[in-house]
Amino acid sequence: MGRAALAAVLAVVVAVSLVSAQELAAYQVVVEVEMRSDWTRVSIEGFTASSYKVVEGAGAPDLRVSAGGSEVAVNKRQYDTTLVVVRAEGWLVFTGDAAKVTVTKGDLEYTAVRVYAVVDGREVLVWNFTNSGVVPGSGGLNPRSAQLPRSTVVAASSQTVKVLERAAPKLVLAFYYPWYGNPQGPSGRWFHWDRVTYASIGTATDYPLLGPYDSWDPRVARSHILMAKAAGIDGFVCSWWGIGTFEDEAFARMLDVAASEGFNLTIYYESVRGEREPPASQVVEELSYVLRKYSSHSAFLKIEGKPVVFVYAVEAYGRKPSFWADALAKVKNSTGIDAIFIADTFNTAYLEAFDGL
Incomplete structure (x- = not known):
């Protein structure tokens, strides 16, 4: 583990802090x-x-x-x-x-x-x-x-x-999954409600306060953001599954709503896509896409002006720190954007590639 990177060990995934030179x-x-x-x-x-x-x-x-x-x-x-x-x-x-x-x-x-x-x-x-x-x-x-x-x-x-x-108070972030759709909502289809219907979902142990909502609906996004703010949450880390996916569209729709409420959003890059490991080229393409398309938005989470991205399951498929170091270097070279990447692990060896754990 590089000692210069050790400060990142002290970053808690759901509590990101600005830092000073002290x-x-x-x-x-x-x-x-x-x-x-x-x-x-x-x-x-x-x-x-x-x-x-x-x-x-x-x-x-x-x-x-x-x-x-x-x-x-x-x-x-x-x-x-x-x-x-x-x-x-x-x-x-x-x-x-x-x-x-x-x-x-x-x-x-x-x-x-x-x-x-x-x-x-x-x-x-x-x-x-x-x-x-x-x-x-x-x-x-x-x-x-x-x-x-x-x-x-x-x-x-x-x-x-x-x-x-730290030079500023912590930001409290919550993981958020914008992967729900229903035929009456903007997405026009059932998605991720696991084949339930309006009738059968009523038997669920945890019935949604808003019913079987549609994550593409800006009214849903605003309601969830307002509830989060009332609970002291500053931003969402949104599950994101690739270019053009259901979650990609939901994230794009949420940004303007978040901006109007003074709320932060970023992505939780889902690096596990089933049994087959996504190739490094796909990882580079997708992360570059996110930074180019979304990171300049006022609602996108930033620390000292740098966009922040969270990456899920960095050790999956046996991927070593060198895999991520190479991929993230290519993302920076491709986009010219100096981003902060936070890894989903407590393994400090991954600080060779990431800015925080």
């Missing part, structure tokens, strides 16, 4: 979570997990583990006390003298957190904290917090890089 130090760390409780959440301010592994207790009943952003979460079957140890590698950025660590857990047993600084390939224990027992009146969350001093990490760590500090 730099902060990022420290390479390993966060180890040991627990016998049946569930736990560990949140560390300024931490970004890039990978994790279960080193003990992988066979615990109904074990589910996630490590993304600043949180490591472990769930097991209710009342299970099997020992589980999870190690999450990542980077820690301090914005003050200490980072707040919050541990929530079930009523049973304990959760212990250990932080190791990476020093010349070795791990040095710099901090530990244990949450055990219950917190009365917490509704079963049992939260306990502690401060991880910056000085303890700085004293031990030689593995630092520079990351850019």
Whole structure:
């Protein structure tokens, strides 16, 4: 992973931030979570997990583990006390003298957190904290917090890089799927409602508030955008399936509506098209098309004037970072547009090609 690109590790897919020239130090760390409780959440301010592994207790009943952003979460079957140890590698950025660590857990047993600084390939224990027992009146969350001093990490760590500090509030983005049509709408056909009818869709578990709507209808787009804005969402990342597809037409129709509402749109480039891998030439052609046709629109999502594009499943079909580095370089050469590409992965090797993960 190139160190100059490491700032992009800190970008959360649904939270894009502008940056300034001011730099902060990022420290390479390993966060180890040991627990016998049946569930736990560990949140560390300024931490970004890039990978994790279960080193003990992988066979615990109904074990589910996630490590993304600043949180490591472990769930097991209710009342299970099997020992589980999870190690999450990542980077820690301090914005003050200490980072707040919050541990929530079930009523049973304990959760212990250990932080190791990476020093010349070795791990040095710099901090530990244990949450055990219950917190009365917490509704079963049992939260306990502690401060991880910056000085303890700085004293031990030689593995630092520079990351850019945010200069603007985060933008909250939501994935959006404009792939629905019905015969009475502008598209004139059923699409993606999976063969339902007006009568049978009423049995659906989650019946749409607007009924079986048509994504080409600007009234639908406006309604969804207004609902999103009311929920504090700044923009949609729209599923996009190729030139001239149903979703391409829907996206084109949505842009003017979004502009009138002060709302952002971009595409979620669907790079998986069934069993056959799309050739690199198709990827270049389609991404170039998007940038040429849409990126100059006032509603298209931009950071510091650069259009932002999200790419789905970059590791599918065994595609390596080199595949994407070559394709995206050709897109830039073809269009002359310097875009920001965000990859759907936590694998930091892909920062060789992408601007964020």
